[in-house]
Amino acid sequence: MTIQASSDALVSLNGVNKHYGQLHVLKDINLQVKKGEVVVVIGPSGSGKSTLCRAINRLETIDTGVISIDGRKLPEEGKELATLRADVGMVFQSFNLFAHKTILENVTLGPIKVKKLDKATADKDAMALLERVGVGQQAPKMPAQLSGGQQQRVAIARALAMKPKVMLFDEPTSALDPEMINEVLDVMVQLAREGMTMIVVTHEMGFARKAADRVVFMADGQIVEDAKPEEFFTNPQSNRAKDFLSKLLTH
Numbered sequence: 508m509t510i511q512a513s514s515d516a517l518v519s520l521n522g523v524n525k526h527y528g529q530l531h532v533l534k535d536i537n538l539q540v541k542k543g544e545v546v547v548v549i550g551p552s553g554s555g556k557s558t559l560c561r562a563i564n565r566l567e568t569i570d571t572g573v574i575s576i577d578g579r580k581l582p583e584e585g586k587e588l589a590t591l592r593a594d595v596g597m598v599f600q601s602f603n604l605f606a607h608k609t610i611l612e613n614v615t616l617g618p619i620k621v622k623k624l625d626k627a628t629a630d631k632d633a634m635a636l637l638e639r640v641g642v643g644q645q646a647p648k649m650p651a652q653l654s655g656g657q658q659q660r661v662a663i664a665r666a667l668a669m670k671p672k673v674m675l676f677d678e679p680t681s682a683l684d685p686e687m688i689n690e691v692l693d694v695m696v697q698l699a700r701e702g703m704t705m706i707v708v709t710h711e712m713g714f715a716r717k718a719a720d721r722v723v724f725m726a727d728g729q730i731v732e733d734a735k736p737e738e739f740f741t742n743p744q745s746n747r748a749k750d751f752l753s754k755l756l757t758h
């Protein structure tokens with residue numbers, strides 16, 4: 508059987524399976540994300556959400572199935588992984604900025620090395636992005652001088668500097684102090700409103716309600732529900748989703 512990417516999907520996963528040893532961590536995942544869509548992925552710990560993000564960004568190999576970004580299948584023969592990854596901007600839970608580089612250098616590194624931009628252009632673009640996420644004044648500083656919320660906004664600017672087609676967020680606020688969560692979520696809501704295609708793993712249901720076009724609920728390596736937020740939150744179909752939501756509300 509030939510698996511074809513759905514034509515209007517920017518991100519397309521078809522029949523994706525992944526094992527870690529005996530553990531079947533992604534079970535026949537089918538997920539299509541259109542250009543400009545914001546998909547929030549939620550689910551219990553260990554359900555495979557991070558693995559899904561890492562597979563889309565080729566940080567993990569898959570056993571079977573096809574993942575394509577804008578019609579380019581992963582893995583793609585003869586293409587450098589770095590240029591493939593440039594299509595997918597990723598923001599992780601931990602800030603993982605380069606500790607010994609300035610904020611500006613953190614953002615310009617990828618465009619200079621991978622996109623071969625000259626330094627003056629890369630600096631100008633990076634400054635515009637840092638301003639956009641509200642940390643322009645921090646450009647000459649080192650990462651350790653910034654708060655967690657500021658560092659995470661730099662991580663978003665760094666990902667955007669590669670002009671990705673889709674942004675993946677893997678629990679971008681879960682390592683932040685509570686008062687810093689909104690400053691990062693606000694940047695993400697803004698990005699969503701500007702039409703960025705986004706896949707966001709998060710426990711922040713306020714963000715899902717505000718910005719998501721779809722909520723994908725994963726449990727035990729499977730996509731159990733895929734619905735509009737208003738439908739999912741008011742009328743979850745499965746007992747697993749009902750349990751998950753009631754636990755979230757009691758925490």
Ligand SMILES: Nc1ncnc2c1ncn2[C@@H]1O[C@H](COP(=O)(O)OP(=O)(O)OP(=O)(O)O)[C@@H](O)[C@H]1O
Pocket residue numbers: 527530532550551552553554555556557558559
């Ligand atoms: N590198 C690895 N080697 C072996 N098992 C792994 C590896 N990475 C993840 N796992 C296991 O795969 C399963 C899915 O993990 P994953 O991190 O994708 O889940 P998750 O839904 O993102 O969880 P969380 O919400 O806790 O981050 C878990 O049982 C985890 O222990």
